[in-house]
Amino acid sequence: MAAASRQIQYVEAGVEALREEMRLDSSVFYIGQGIGARGGNYKQSKGLWDEFGELRVRDTPISELGQTGLGVGAAMAGMRPIVDIVFLDMVMEAMGQIVEQAATIHYTSNGRLRVPLVIRAAMGTVRCTGPHHSRCFYSWFAHIPGLKVVLPASVEDVKGLMKTAIRDDGPVMFIEHKFFYNKRGYCPEGDYAIPFGQARICREGKSVTILAMSLMVWHAMEAAEVLAKDGIDVEVIDPRTIVPFDEETLLNSVKKTGRLLIVDEAQRFCGFSGEAAALVTEKAFDYLDAPVRRLGAIHTPHPFNPILEAEMLPSAEKIVAAVRALMAA
Amino acid sequence: MVHELVMPQLGMTMTEGTVLRWLKAVGESVEKGEPIVEVQTDKVDMEVESPFTGYLTAILVQEGATVPVATRIGCLSTTPDADCASLAPDGPSAVDDVSVQQTDAAADRLVSTDNGATTSEAKASDNTGRVLVSPRARRVAHEFRVDLTLVTGSGEFGRIREVDVRRYLEDCATPAAQTPPEPARDNIRKVIADRLTHSVTTVPQFWLDREVDATGLVALRTKLLNAVAASRSVRLTYTDFLIKALALALREMPAMAKRWDGDRLVAADTDGIGFAAQGPDRLLVPVVHGADALSLAALAATRAGLVDKVQSGRLGPADMEGAVCTLSNLGAFGVDAFQAIINPPQSCILAVGRIADRAVVHEGSLVIRPTMRLVLTVDHRVVDGVGGAQFLSCIANYLENPETLLV
Numbered sequence: 001m002a003a004a005s006r007q008i009q010y011v012e013a014g015v016e017a018l019r020e021e022m023r024l025d026s027s028v029f030y031i032g033q034g035i036g037a038r039g040g041n042y043k044q045s046k047g048l049w050d051e052f053g054e055l056r057v058r059d060t061p062i063s064e065l066g067q068t069g070l071g072v073g074a075a076m077a078g079m080r081p082i083v084d085i086v087f088l089d090m091v092m093e094a095m096g097q098i099v100e101q102a103a104t105i106h107y108t109s110n111g112r113l114r115v116p117l118v119i120r121a122a123m124g125t126v127r128c129t130g131p132h133h134s135r136c137f138y139s140w141f142a143h144i145p146g147l148k149v150v151l152p153a154s155v156e157d158v159k160g161l162m163k164t165a166i167r168d169d170g171p172v173m174f175i176e177h178k179f180f181y182n183k184r185g186y187c188p189e190g191d192y193a194i195p196f197g198q199a200r201i202c203r204e205g206k207s208v209t210i211l212a213m214s215l216m217v218w219h220a221m222e223a224a225e226v227l228a229k230d231g232i233d234v235e236v237i238d239p240r241t242i243v244p245f246d247e248e249t250l251l252n253s254v255k256k257t258g259r260l261l262i263v264d265e266a267q268r269f270c271g272f273s274g275e276a277a278a279l280v281t282e283k284a285f286d287y288l289d290a291p292v293r294r295l296g297a298i299h300t301p302h303p304f305n306p307i308l309e310a311e312m313l314p315s316a317e318k319i320v321a322a323v324r325a326l327m328a329a
Numbered sequence: 330m331v332h333e334l335v336m337p338q339l340g341m342t343m344t345e346g347t348v349l350r351w352l353k354a355v356g357e358s359v360e361k362g363e364p365i366v367e368v369q370t371d372k373v374d375m376e377v378e379s380p381f382t383g384y385l386t387a388i389l390v391q392e393g394a395t396v397p398v399a400t401r402i403g404c405l406s407t408t409p410d411a412d413c414a415s416l417a418p419d420g421p422s423a424v425d426d427v428s429v430q431q432t433d434a435a436a437d438r439l440v441s442t443d444n445g446a447t448t449s450e451a452k453a454s455d456n457t458g459r460v461l462v463s464p465r466a467r468r469v470a471h472e473f474r475v476d477l478t479l480v481t482g483s484g485e486f487g488r489i490r491e492v493d494v495r496r497y498l499e500d501c502a503t504p505a506a507q508t509p510p511e512p513a514r515d516n517i518r519k520v521i522a523d524r525l526t527h528s529v530t531t532v533p534q535f536w537l538d539r540e541v542d543a544t545g546l547v548a549l550r551t552k553l554l555n556a557v558a559a560s561r562s563v564r565l566t567y568t569d570f571l572i573k574a575l576a577l578a579l580r581e582m583p584a585m586a587k588r589w590d591g592d593r594l595v596a597a598d599t600d601g602i603g604f605a606a607q608g609p610d611r612l613l614v615p616v617v618h619g620a621d622a623l624s625l626a627a628l629a630a631t632r633a634g635l636v637d638k639v640q641s642g643r644l645g646p647a648d649m650e651g652a653v654c655t656l657s658n659l660g661a662f663g664v665d666a667f668q669a670i671i672n673p674p675q676s677c678i679l680a681v682g683r684i685a686d687r688a689v690v691h692e693g694s695l696v697i698r699p700t701m702r703l704v705l706t707v708d709h710r711v712v713d714g715v716g717g718a719q720f721l722s723c724i725a726n727y728l729e730n731p732e733t734l735l736v
Contacts, residue, residue, distance in 0.1 A: 258465045258491060289465040289490050329485050 006187055010180040011044050013155045013187045017162035018045065018082070020191060022052055025080060028166055029056040031067050032084025032120075041086050042122065042181045068094035068119065072101045075117040080166060085121035088175060089135045094119075102171040103146030117171045118162075124215055124265055125302060125309060126179040134302040136214070136266035141173045142242045142275075148172045148196060149242040153217040155185030157240055160194030167193065177215045197244035201253070205235035208259040208323055211250060211276055212236060216263040216314060223319035232327060242272060250276065251284050258289035259326050263314050268296025290329035295322050332381050334403035336396050339370050340646030346370040347395040347516050348402060350471050353385045356409050356459050366402070369516055373646055384409040393474050395516065461488040469494045517611050528673050533709040536668050537717050541725045543684045543699040546570060549731040553625065561630040567701075569629045571656050571681060572602050573734045574727035576620035578720060579653060585720050586653045588674040589710035603652035603672070604632070606639040613639050614672065616652045625735065654678060666702035676711040679724070680704040701728070 008016075022028045030048060032040070036059035039046035049057040060067040064085055071083040085091045091098070102115045125134040141147045150165055150172060152158035158176065165172040202217060203224050212220040217238045224234035235253050239246055254260050260280055262273040273294040280292055295314040303309050336346045349367040353359050364376040365385065379385075383405045390402040460477055462470070466489045470477050473494070480497045482489035528534075550565055557565040579586050579600070586597045601616035615635035620628055638644040654676060657669045660683035669680035682702045689698050703725065707717040727734055 258463075286464045286468045289463045290484070329488070329490075 006189060007184045008155065008187050010155045010158055010176070010183050010185065011042055011046075013159040013185075014044060014162055014176070015046055015048065016187070017159040017166075018048060019051065021163055021166045022048065022056065025166075026056075027078065028080045028082065029058070029074075030082045030084065031058045031060050031071065033060055033062055033067075033086060035059065035084050035086075040084070042178065044086075044120075044122075044176075044181070045084065064090050064093035065097060068097040069101070071117050071119070072097050072105070072115060075102075075115040075171075076105060076113050080116050080118075082118040082120055082166065085119060087133050088121040088123040088137070089132050091119070091121055098141075098147070098171070098173075099144050103144050106170065107146060114169050115171050116169045118165045118168075118174050119171065120174045120176070122176045122178040122181070124177045124179060125313065128304055128306050128309060129178065129302070130304045131301040136264070136297075138173065138175050138213075138242060139266060139270075139272040139275075142272060146171065147243065150174050150196065150240070151214045151242060152176060152240065153180070153214050153238050154200075155180075155183070155187045157194060157200070157238075159187055160192050161196075161240065163191070163193040164196055168196070175214075179215050194240070196241045197246050198240065199246035199249040200238045200240055201235065201249065202238050203234065203236040205233035205257065207231075207233040207257060208261060208326055209235045209237060209250070209253040209257045210261045210263060210319070210323070211273075212238060212263040213242075213272070214265060216265055219314060219316045220263055220319055222316040223323065226316070226320050227323055232323060234323065245276075247279060247283070250280065254280050254284045255287040258287055259329075260288075260292045261319070261322055261326055262292070262294045263319055263322075264294070264296045265313060266296060267299050268294050269299050271296055290326055293322060293326055293329075295319060330383075330407045331386070332383070332405045333401045334365065334380070334385075334405055336368065336390075336398050336400045336402050337377055338398040339368070339373075339375055341650060343370045343398055343646065345395055345397045348390050348392055349374060350392055351388055351403075352376070353379075354460055354477075355385055355388055358384050358409075359405070371520055371646060371649075373644060373649075374642070375645070379405065381405045383407045386410070391476065392471075461486055463488060463490050466491045466494045473498055521612075524672070525670055528671050532671050532673055534671055534706050535709055535714065535717070537705045537707065537714075537721045538666065539703050539705075539721055539725050540687075540689075541701045541703055541728045542689070543701045543728070546701070546728055546731045547684065547699050557626045557629055560626040563626075563629045563633040565625060565629050566632070567660070567681075567684065568604060568656065568658055569625055569632055570728065570731060570734060571658065571679070572604060572617055572620050572632065573623070573625060573628055574724050575602050575654060575656060575679060576600070577727060577734065578723040580621050581723055582716075582720050584716055585676055585712060587711050588676055589708065590674075594711060597653045599651035599653060601651040601653055603649070603655040603675075605655065605657040606636050608639045608644070609642060613644055613649065614652065614655055615639060615644055615648050616650060618651060656681065660684060660701070666704050668704050669706050671706050671708055676708045677717070677720070678706045680706065703728075 018030065030045060034041055035045040036049045036057055045057065068083050071081040074081045098119065102117055105113050105115050123136045123138060138149055138151060142149045148168065148170060150161050152161045162174065165174045202221060210220045217236065220236045224236055227234050235257060237250060237253055262276050264271055264273045273296055277292040277294060295318060298312045300312060303312060347369040349369050351366050353365050359365050359379045361380065361382045362378050365379040366377050368375060368377055385403060386406045386409065387404040390396055396402065461482060462477055469491050475494055475497060477489060480489050480493050483493050484490045550567065550570065554565055557563065587594045588597060601618045602620050603614040603616045605612055605614050617628065617631055623631065635648060638648060652675060655672050655678045657678060658681040659667055660681055664682050666682040667680050669678045671678050684699050684701045686697050687700045688695055689700060691698065703721065705717060705721045
């Protein structure tokens with residue numbers, strides 16, 4: 001049946017969600033650099049300007065600070081803006097507006113004002129995007145009270161999570177991965193929203209749990225296939241959202257397997273993987289059969305050179321080796 | 330400076346205790362006040378805190394063993410290597426057992442090997458003498474009462490993991506093992522068995538049976554449910570009325586609140602009413618004190634708090650002390666009446682069956698009334714038939730005229 005096997009690109013699924021939500025709710029509008037007639041650097045807004053026009057799909061000058069500030073103000077006034085930063089690295093210019101304003105206004109207004117703002121950006125490397133277009137610092141936003149952080153890692157998830165993000169009444173950091181954009185996958189037709197705080201068990205297993213974020217989910221699944229041949233049964237969990245984080249799924253998994261490997265493309269030191277490891281040690285200590293281990297990027301800016309880049313980042317091969325070490329620990 | 334760790338007396342009637350689980354290994358440091366061993370006594374499990382800051386330098390009593398109160402079960406020292414030899418002997422066997430046990434354990438470690446790595450090599454890398462065990466393996470070992478000093482670890486640094494404990498258990502179960510493992514001693518059942526056998530064989534008991542008209546009781550309880558719920562957020566039960574009735578009856582008939590002390594009657598110095606409550610794996614009898622002076626709502630709240638402790642396994646020895654008599658209610662299980670066994674040194678126990686509509690004669694006609702059958706078991710050394718009957722009559726009057734419980 002065509003519906004059951006409907007395969008579209010990750011970026012198309014995102015656009016589908018945007019289009020459907022903009023049709024449903026006229027207060028939703030979309031701004032960013034190059035997202036108007038051009039349809040976005042990665043075609044992440046393709047067709048929206050054609051359908052909704054200048055009023056609701058608007059190109060901005062090169063000023064992340066200005067466009068985000070505009071989004072915050074519009075949201076406070078009752079609109080539902082989506083601000084496209086395109087490259088997560090570029091959000092630095094807008095940090096003040098996000099942290100001091102968007103995340104905090106609901107609290108400092110004693111609940112009277114809301115900021116239903118979606119900030120969309122793509123993180124990670126895809127073939128030498130270099131030190132200014134590759135960062136994965138989503139954990140910084142998780143550390144700020146008042147922000148939600150979403151990391152969709154599949155075609156089906158990006159559409160459902162985008163809808164939830166737009167419908168959410170608070171600021172949401174919607175962080176996709178550049179690598180995913182042109183990859184195809186199954187996407188259901190029609191309206192469906194995936195709630196935040198619900199992890200996805202991508203693969204069930206009994207020997208070891210891998211918690212992986214964003215693109216690392218795909219590498220973990222690849223590693224799991226290799227390990228299965230040696231009788232090592234890997235359970236792969238994609239949290240989907242970092243804030244809110246689904247503790248229960250992770251803890252239940254670790255209680256079952258006794259071993260946890262956390263895989264993140266972000267630098268390992270002071271990244272989210274530390275938080276997940278502490279959580280498990282605190283709440284599932286007596287079920288651990290080995291220390292919790294983490295794989296992350298080496299602590300350096302992203303190299304431009306592809307050989308160095310491969311050396312810096314986790315990969316399916318490195319995950320396989322780490323799991324083998326964990327089984328022997 | 331070496332100190333001994335002894336089996337503590339955790340309740341007034343405790344004479345012996347069982348070591349359940351050592352929370353520290355030999356050579357580990359411990360702070361004063363930190364839990365060091367878990368013991369079981371009289372159906373209750375408790376954590377024992379270390380009396381000193383230092384190192385646990387010897388374990389003299391293994392998990393699963395039962396010893397009298399005040400027996401030396403371990404040694405603590407300010408340095409990790411001081412042994413117990415400098416302590417005054419606890420008895421000739423204690424010190425000898427230490428050296429024998431440590432030699433055996435060491436011998437076992439050298440003899441058993443796994444996957445080519447001998448444990449003496451693996452142990453050498455941890456020079457404090459600690460046995461490295463993953464938390465998961467420790468949990469499994471506790472569940473199956475495995476002595477971890479006998480298990481070979483196959484993890485890094487010789488760490489014992491779950492698979493190592495399970496492999497050890499499998500090896501124990503194979504015919505190659507010298508002796509089949511004994512079924513684990515169930516100390517709780519032993520305590521119950523001892524106590525009840527003692528009661529039935531040494532206390533001359535007789536029984537008085539009376540059917541009580543519960544019409545008034547049912548009506549009053551229904552009437553008071555909301556008020557009690559509003560006042561204390563608990564549900565008023567028939568047990569609460571029964572405890573109150575027992576307490577008031579005891580106050581009116583102090584002869585019942587005595588016990589036979591071998592050759593004379595002695596007045597009880599407490600006023601507790603115990604009531605049987607089912608915990609997750611054992612029957613316990615928490616005690617309510619001063620019930621005669623408590624309002625029904627306060628009594629219900631106290632009772633509910635104790636039941637909660639029983640069900641969550643938190644009832645302590647202090648919660649079970651000082652009962653003068655016991656209430657046992659099997660009404661919820663459809664029992665009409667039964668004869669309970671006295672809990673020495675108490676003088677009586679009241680067994681209560683279900684409240685059910687029964688055909689009774691009332692003023693010459695056959696009517697249907699809710700009734701409840703009470704059976705009072707009495708220690709004949711404390712009270713004779715007439716005394717017992719009067720006591721039961723007193724209780725019955727309170728229950729048939731329950732407003733008098735509120736006065």
